[in-house]
Amino acid sequence: MADARPAQVIVIGSGAGGAVTSLELARAGFDVVLIEEGRRFDGKEYGRDATSAMARLYRRRGMTPILGRPAIGYVEGCCLGGSAEINSGFWHRTPREVLLRWRSQFDLADAMPDDLEPHFAWAERELGVSKYPGPWPPSTQWFARGIERMAWAGQEVPRAAPGCSSVNRCASGCPSGAKQGMTARLLPQAERAGTRVLTRCRARLLLWRKRRVSGVIAELEHDDGRRELVRIDADHVFVCAGPTETPALLLRSGIKYRIGDSLRIHPMLKVAAKFPEPVDAHSTVLPLLQVKEFWPAISLGGAYSSLGHMAMLLSDSWPQLAPVLDDHRRLALYYVAVKGTGAGRVRSSPVGDDEASLRYHVSAEDLRNLSNGLGRLSALLLAAGAQEVYPAIHGLPRISSELEAVRWLDEIIPRSAVSLTTVHAFSSCPIGERASRTAANSFGKVHGFENLYLNDASIIPDSPGVNPQGTVMALARRNVLRFIATR
Ligand SMILES: Cc1cc2nc3c(=O)[nH]c(=O)nc-3n(C[C@H](O)[C@H](O)[C@H](O)COP(=O)(O)OP(=O)(O)OC[C@H]3O[C@@H](n4cnc5c(N)ncnc54)[C@H](O)[C@@H]3O)c2cc1C
Known part of the structure; x- marks a missing residue:
């Protein structure tokens, strides 16, 4: 009672x-x-598949929109x-x-x-809070190679996950109990x-x-x-x-x-990178490094990968990119996050469940920084040895060379084409x-x-x-x- x-x-x-x-x-x-x-929930119920984890642990089953142009996908725990x-425990x-x-x-x-x-x-x-205890998984090693090739400031970020055993279940509740x-x-x-x-x-x-x-x-x-x-x-x-x-x-x-x-957020644009050999990012801990060379405007880092997350990212250009999922063992996800200079607000929903309704205006500066960050992240991944980079942008299925990547240092991604997410509000x-x-x-x-x-x-x-x-x-x-x- x-x-x-x-x-x-x-x-x-x-x-x-x-x-x-x-x-x-x-x-x-x-x-x-x-x-x-x-x-x-007790620890035994953690680590299940993404669909049931979202139904149990996330607000609105992981589907909270932040309205605006573009709308932004947001998740938080409930x-x-x-x-x-x-x-992910980054600290x-x-x-x-x-x-x-x-x-x-x-x-x-x-x-x-x-x-x-x-x-x-x-x-x-x-x-x-401590650094990852084991050898870096391949998705981190490739990223580290890219940072070195670009000669940018990058570092392993400590996490609240001592003894992490790399089961890649952070987003479903850590079943091993390592994540604190x-x-x-x-x-x-x-x-x-x-x-x-x-x-x-x-x-x-x-x-x-x-x-x-x-x-x-x-x-x-x-x-x-x-x-x-x-x-x-x-x-x-x-x-x-x-x-x-x-x-x-x-x-x-x-x-x-x-x-x-x-309301402020860190708007985030994700990309998938395809490497010449299996990296198994869907079953190992997410890439552990962040690039701070362009901080505070732009940060680059590794995103949580699962088959579902990969499919969702590729869905912006699904007809062209569906076959890429067959190579999912060679894919890993990364992100560009920007400081977020736009403005947002929260209101109590006037209808239905009375949960919050959210709006955020992605500023022109945010969009410029996201474009610039996309150019830099793609160049880094391609310099590291990735074969192709697939951004979450409708109408831009792939970036295949560093020359194609640097185009985004000068051009701006169309507002209507970019698929943004955030987990930081x-x-x-x-x-x-x-x-x-x-x-x-x-x-x-x-x-x-x-x-x-x-x-x-x-x-x-x-x-x-x-x-x-x-x-x-x-x-x-x-x-x-x-x-x-x-x-
Ligand atoms: C997928 C994901 C990955 C992230 N990765 C990182 C990371 O690696 N490093 C990092 O620093 N940050 C990360 N963050 C962000 C970080 O987790 C949050 O900023 C932080 O946990 C927010 O804490 P909080 O106490 O403000 O809110 P929350 O942790 O969201 O807690 C609020 C709680 O209040 C409850 N609640 C809400 N309304 C009511 C109500 N009316 N009555 C009763 N209870 C209510 C909710 O159910 C929830 O449990 C991530 C977030 C997510 C979702």
Whole structure:
């Protein structure tokens, strides 16, 4: 029977932000209830085929559109542990330059590298952040050769997956237990410290009056499928429902100031490269290196490969490229990601399930950087020895030579032809002391409220230009420790 008794603190959402928040609060002796819309799975149920993994672990079965021209395919987690259960575990500290810009543009207080150092160090210890333990798989080796030929700055990125055994199941939940999603260590510790966890429990509305939130109305799904609305009262509420659902919940609840108006993403264009020999990227860990030569505008790296992902990528030019799938053992997927200088917004869907509806305008600069990045990535892969590169662009089935590749350093891919995806969304409720640009103060306290806090990817002030989970966790821990210290 779900325990919906009042609590001192309600934490909504159990992803990277919510897991850190509930753990630290419970350790400090707070009576915490953590409510999570998705289900709880044990490790034995991880690692299944992509279709059933998406149905169980992903929001909307992995089909969330970000509307705009072009529309962008977006996925996020909806399960205990959130997106970290299905991500690749790549780990970055927030670059100094990015933190300086946030200080300058948002007046973000106490978030310079020295301020965040202990929180990164803590998270890195907890998650065992480290380099890949074995020899690099072929898809990484080919990429490394390309980086060397181009003489560009590139590096292996550490991951939260100590002892990774290269089974290539990151996106379906790690079946070997190597990847340190939130259900691996942090949430079990939070539960041992006393956090009550309610899964299949979706926060529908925040209850508030004047400057105070008094609790949450949530929809609880019982084992027999029955749904019940419950009211949970609390002294404080931390909303950690992720970059899309946090603003949607606040907007549904009538809390609007700077909420959902500044969604940012890292738009991503993928390519498949065909190598002269089998690389078996569909059954080994994804390419482990990233090129930062053109950072912060452009990053190049390795994408998750499965037969389904390969087929989807080739589908932009399916009549010409369908036979390429017969050679899937020789294919590996890579990406160009750009910083994302466009603007987006989140709204609570006016119809149906009340989940977030998303829009993002890919700026002319984004498009130029994606084109430029495509030229560079294709040149790198062809210099490494790839025979052909297949970009996710309708009407451009293949790039077969470095000369063909460099064309994109000067030309712009037509907006209507490019197929973009992203797994990095943030900044929908930015934090900082500059109230005209932010939804909450530097530590996540919502402007105008005494006891309502945000603590997930939504608070990242602007695009970090690197994989965001580290930034989410470091900021979340800094914020919650500040909350505890001031009680
Ligand atoms: C496929 C994929 C690969 C990625 N790869 C990387 C990577 O390699 N490195 C990296 O740094 N980042 C990566 N990311 C991004 C990173 O995982 C996220 O930025 C980070 O996990 C976001 O954490 P969060 O706490 O903000 O949100 P989430 O992890 O999305 O957690 C939010 C939680 O809140 C729950 N929730 C939402 N609404 C409600 C509600 N109303 N009531 C109750 N619960 C609710 C959701 O179900 C979810 O569990 C990847 C993401 C994906 C999807």
